[in-house]
Amino acid sequence: xxxxxxxxxxxxxxxxxxxxxxxxxxxxxxxxxxxxxxxxxxxxxxxxxxxxxxxxxxxxxxxxxxxxxxxxxxxxxxxxxxxxxxxxxxxxxxxxxxxxxxxxxxxxxxxxxxxxxxxxxxxxxxxxxxxxxxxxxxxxxxxxxxxxxxxxxxxxxxxxxxxxxxxxxxxxxxxxxxxxxxxxxxxxxxxxxxxxxxxxxxxxxxxxxxxxxxxxxxxxxxxxxxxxxxxxxxxxxxxxxxxxxxxxxxxxxxxxxxxxxxxxxxxxxxxxxxxxxxxxxxxxxxxxxxxxxxxxxxxxxxxxxxxxxxxxxxxxxxxxxxxxxxxxxxxxxxxxxxxxxxxxxxxxxxxxxxxxxxxxxxxxxxxxxxxxxxxxxxxxxxxxxxxxxxxxxxxxxxxxxxxxxxxxxxxxxxxxxxxxxxxxxxxxxxxxxxxxxxxxxxxxxxxxxxxxxxxxxxxxxxxxxxxxxxxxxxxxxxxxxxxxxxxxxxxxxxxx
Numbered sequence: 001x002x003x004x005x006x007x008x009x010x011x012x013x014x015x016x017x018x019x020x021x022x023x024x025x026x027x028x029x030x031x032x033x034x035x036x037x038x039x040x041x042x043x044x045x046x047x048x049x050x051x052x053x054x055x056x057x058x059x060x061x062x063x064x065x066x067x068x069x070x071x072x073x074x075x076x077x078x079x080x081x082x083x084x085x086x087x088x089x090x091x092x093x094x095x096x097x098x099x100x101x102x103x104x105x106x107x108x109x110x111x112x113x114x115x116x117x118x119x120x121x122x123x124x125x126x127x128x129x130x131x132x133x134x135x136x137x138x139x140x141x142x143x144x145x146x147x148x149x150x151x152x153x154x155x156x157x158x159x160x161x162x163x164x165x166x167x168x169x170x171x172x173x174x175x176x177x178x179x180x181x182x183x184x185x186x187x188x189x190x191x192x193x194x195x196x197x198x199x200x201x202x203x204x205x206x207x208x209x210x211x212x213x214x215x216x217x218x219x220x221x222x223x224x225x226x227x228x229x230x231x232x233x234x235x236x237x238x239x240x241x242x243x244x245x246x247x248x249x250x251x252x253x254x255x256x257x258x259x260x261x262x263x264x265x266x267x268x269x270x271x272x273x274x275x276x277x278x279x280x281x282x283x284x285x286x287x288x289x290x291x292x293x294x295x296x297x298x299x300x301x302x303x304x305x306x307x308x309x310x311x312x313x314x315x316x317x318x319x320x321x322x323x324x325x326x327x328x329x330x331x332x333x334x335x336x337x338x339x340x341x342x343x344x345x346x347x348x349x350x351x352x353x354x355x356x357x358x359x360x361x362x363x364x365x366x367x368x369x370x371x372x373x374x375x376x377x378x379x380x381x382x383x384x385x386x387x388x389x390x391x392x393x394x395x396x397x398x399x400x401x402x403x404x405x406x407x408x409x410x411x412x413x414x415x416x417x418x419x420x421x422x423x424x425x426x427x428x429x430x431x432x433x434x435x436x437x438x439x440x441x442x443x444x445x446x447x448x449x450x451x452x453x454x455x456x457x458x459x460x461x462x463x464x465x466x467x468x469x470x471x472x473x474x475x476x477x478x479x480x481x482x483x484x485x486x487x488x489x490x491x492x493x494x495x496x
Contacts, residue, residue, distance in 0.1 A: 003257035021136040042396035063255035077190035111203040121372040124350035133351035138179035172365035194237025209251035225267035232259035333377035333489035337392040340492035347399035354391035379471035414469025423484035435473035443467040
């Protein structure tokens with residue numbers, strides 16, 4: 001029964017969190033957005049003390065239930081492992097192995113150092129929730145969107161608008177490659193040995209492992225009833241049951257309950273911890289420094305916590321419609337609610353949730369090595385509409401703070417810069433004024449390129465104090481391949 005309950009809850013969490021990354025309309029988040037916020041890493045970066053305390057208490061009472069139920073990457077490994085078992089028609093295929101104790105702690109030390117030093121790229125690579133988000137948004141989402149477009153095609157011909165087509169494109173090649181490599185590595189490890197990734201690389205697994213070592217409820221072996229048949233060990237995907245010595249490595253046990261149904265002699269149970277019985281970690285030295293290590297880790301963690309896109313042919317006919325190129329920006333543009341460069345870099349884990357739900361196609365993963373996979377804005381496919389606050393609504397870490405539409409319309413994330421030699425009014429001596437017509441704040445006015453000469457072409461003049469950096473001017477500029485007006489980001493956002 002415990003195993004069935006755990007499986008049902010795991011499926012619910014796994015499917016729901018996957019839908020969060022596949023839902024490009026952003027409607028699912030109103031119902032299921034809380035599932036992203038209770039993930040360990042987002043809670044840590046958001047300094048969500050309530051969630052962190054809940055997860056630690058959950059682990060302290062029931063063991064690593066988080067890893068086998070709430071964490072989508074952990075459940076994905078179970079699915080992969082189970083598929084291999086079904087293919088081989090062999091259920092009992094695991095064996096006990098010693099834990100890579102030093103490797104686990106080295107990875108954890110690297111993660112903690114990266115966390116405190118603000119090395120977002122390393123943190124993003126090691127975060128299990130972010131890794132799962134990149135896998136879904138880069139590998140599965142294009143397939144999902146392509147299927148949606150097929151349905152939209154047939155629905156349109158049936159005079160139905162239940163579906164609308166969306167553009168399928170790779171937002172960042174480096175992030176796509178990282179997501180693919182991550183998936184391949186995790187797939188191979190899970191296919192061969194179940195939870196190897198969780199118990200050797202994942203820093204969340206290591207942190208919660210120290211807590212679960214002292215869990216109140218745990219799987220225990222009755223030495224008197226055990227016949228050493230090893231069926232429980234062969235079912236253990238965490239490879240943590242040493243039948244020979246009747247010991248279980250609770251730092252690796254993910255409380256999946258698979259071993260309970262395998263025992264034919266009733267020798268293994270999930271019970272309240274036996275009184276007077278010390279927990280056993282077969283890979284810890286005899287002096288047992290695990291409690292000290294756990295406290296050190298806990299202190300470190302606690303301290304670290306202190307609309308569819310506008311089409312390009314809107315005003316076509318002035319220039320050849322070719323794809324726009326990304327201008328070179330001295331400062332990247334961050335979404336409203338990010339507050340500023342430093343604050344954003346420290347909290348973002350690069351999970352791609354905001355990129356997935358952006359209806360205007362302006363968010364994409366950065367290719368900068370120091371901010372790799374963290375989202376930044378660019379306006380080749382759309383602009384940041386003042387009435388849209390999707391990214392701030394779904395961000396689980398607080399890297400993008402929840403912002404109202406009124407505040408967004410007043411938040412300056414950058415300012416427009418005019419490049420005269422790119423302007424069609426100057427190059428082709430034609431009237432344009434597209435940027436001024438579409439500026440939502442009225443920050444752009446048209447003036448004559450030559451003062452006092454009313455016959456000279458009109459060019460845009462930007463009032464930097466009124467510009468909010470939404471990118472409407474850059475996106476709707478007919479100049480190609482580079483817009484005649486582009487947005488330069490601000491390191492710190494401000495209200496105007």
